[in-house]
Amino acid sequence: MLRPLQGSSWPVKRAPACFKPGPASSEAIRYPPHFRAPAFSGVTRGFFSVKIFYGWRIVFAGGALQFLQSVLLNQSFGIYLAVLVEERGWSKTAVAGAAALKSTEAAVLGPVLGWLVDRFGAQLIARVGIVTFGIGLMLLSRIDTLPGFYAAFVVVALGASMFSNPIVGVAIIHWFEKRRARALSALQFGAAIGGLFVFLVAASIQAFGWRATLLGSGLLALVAGWPLSRIIKSRPEDHGEHVDGVPPALKDDAQPVAAAPARDGFTAREALRTSAFWYMGFGHAFSLFAVTAINVHAVTHIKEHLGYSLSLATLVFTLVTVGQFFGVMMGWVIGDRYQKRFIAAICMLMHAAGLLMLTYAPGPVILVTAALVHGTAWGLRGPFLQAMRADYFGRSSIGVILGLSSMILVIGQIGGPILAGLFADWRGDYYMGFTILAILCGCGSLFFLMAKPPRLRSTVG
Numbered sequence: 001m002l003r004p005l006q007g008s009s010w011p012v013k014r015a016p017a018c019f020k021p022g023p024a025s026s027e028a029i030r031y032p033p034h035f036r037a038p039a040f041s042g043v044t045r046g047f048f049s050v051k052i053f054y055g056w057r058i059v060f061a062g063g064a065l066q067f068l069q070s071v072l073l074n075q076s077f078g079i080y081l082a083v084l085v086e087e088r089g090w091s092k093t094a095v096a097g098a099a100a101l102k103s104t105e106a107a108v109l110g111p112v113l114g115w116l117v118d119r120f121g122a123q124l125i126a127r128v129g130i131v132t133f134g135i136g137l138m139l140l141s142r143i144d145t146l147p148g149f150y151a152a153f154v155v156v157a158l159g160a161s162m163f164s165n166p167i168v169g170v171a172i173i174h175w176f177e178k179r180r181a182r183a184l185s186a187l188q189f190g191a192a193i194g195g196l197f198v199f200l201v202a203a204s205i206q207a208f209g210w211r212a213t214l215l216g217s218g219l220l221a222l223v224a225g226w227p228l229s230r231i232i233k234s235r236p237e238d239h240g241e242h243v244d245g246v247p248p249a250l251k252d253d254a255q256p257v258a259a260a261p262a263r264d265g266f267t268a269r270e271a272l273r274t275s276a277f278w279y280m281g282f283g284h285a286f287s288l289f290a291v292t293a294i295n296v297h298a299v300t301h302i303k304e305h306l307g308y309s310l311s312l313a314t315l316v317f318t319l320v321t322v323g324q325f326f327g328v329m330m331g332w333v334i335g336d337r338y339q340k341r342f343i344a345a346i347c348m349l350m351h352a353a354g355l356l357m358l359t360y361a362p363g364p365v366i367l368v369t370a371a372l373v374h375g376t377a378w379g380l381r382g383p384f385l386q387a388m389r390a391d392y393f394g395r396s397s398i399g400v401i402l403g404l405s406s407m408i409l410v411i412g413q414i415g416g417p418i419l420a421g422l423f424a425d426w427r428g429d430y431y432m433g434f435t436i437l438a439i440l441c442g443c444g445s446l447f448f449l450m451a452k453p454p455r456l457r458s459t460v461g
Contacts, residue, residue: 053245055175061231062168063190070194072217076201102157107410114403121234122171129162130225137218141211173390184383185331195321265394279451281408286444288412289437290351296417301430316371323375340388345445350377352442359434
């Protein structure tokens with residue numbers, strides 16, 4: 001039965017007979033004319049109006065930033081390298097040294113940037129990084145000497161590291177728990193898709209020259225990156241939100257999660273004392289033996305030693321990007337359902353198999369298969385390792401912990417290209433070098449199998 005409120009025509013519903021009013025309740029449940037759902041509710045007014053959890057907005061903005069960095073720097077660096085070698089007459093080793101410099105800089109600055117993110121938040125660091133990155137690209141467009149090239153590239157690399165995947169990933173780790181692997185996998189979509197648009201950079205270089213392309217890239221980074229960086233928020237608690245968008249009182253505590261022992265969070269010093277930190281670090285580094293060796297030397301191997309055309313070698317790199325995209329999609333589906341260390345171990349075996357197929361490919365079909373297998377492992381493994389560290393060590397010092405991990409990764413980032421190059425100079429081809437790196441990558445799967453979740457009490461006192 002409906003009756004109007006006193007002084008209002010808005011109807012109220014009489015409470016059912018089984019409802020016994022208490023001291024603080026009333027017989028009628030009143031709904032004000034401008035009733036709004038609670039803040040934690042996913043639905044706002046309107047039948048089709050749905051409130052999106054702010055964490056997913058951060059994922060979108062972070063993915064867009066990774067797309068920019070992938071197109072403007074990471075995937076297009078090889079194009080600039082070839083142009084500079086041809087136009088300026090610099091050696092390949094001298095120009096390629098910038099890639100090693102970028103990896104070294106990321107390893108050295110990793111702990112510092114991690115501390116800054118934990119202290120000041122990911123948004124501030126990302127905004128400074130975008131500005132530095134854009135200015136660096138514009139400086140790079142004006143260089144005429146090799147020292148000037150290195151000086152400008154240091155600025156570019158510094159800016160790129162400040163809005164890279166680990167930095168944005170720290171913010172996402174704070175916003176997600178139950179769907180953390182899914183969110184981090186979604187973050188990788190930007191980097192994966194970016195590889196498909198590198199042809200635009202190549203077309204711009206052919207049409208306008210490398211200087212104009214770098215200048216335009218710097219302006220694009222500033223114009224597009226600045227508003228995207230403003231979307232990133234560090235912690236949901238600082239903005240009246242909750243992890244996963246659900247208040248703690250409404251969470252199902254009956255379901256155990258892998259991070260239960262480390263839910264309160266390890267300090268960086270406590271994490272360093274665990275074997276899991278080192279096992280994950282070395283496993284991650286061993287995966288980069290294959291990734292970096294393929295990125296630097298695969299085209300030369302396919303063209304000069306396997307005897308295939310340059311167009312097929314370029315297609316292989318495109319298919320690696322396609323495989324990476326597929327791996328990210330797989331991570332979206334299975335990331336929060338299975339133990340991540342077992343999936344990471346399987347990815348290591350896929351990296352090894354892909355590199356071996358690439359090394360001895362008897363035909364184009366095997367070469368295409370190698371690219372897809374390697375790319376899938378890359379796209380699936382990358383986000384899992386960030387989520388795995390967050391599951392193991394908690395959120396409190398995750399920025400510093402990820403930064404310290406980057407110092408171990410430099411083993412694979414620099415070791416892969418150098419070892420492959422040394423064996424190529426010694427043997428005249430890449431067969432032995434690639435084979436050894438594939439074996440190392442396969443053995444690296446054991447590190448993940450041994451990386452069991454640590455217990456916080458075992459690292460204290």
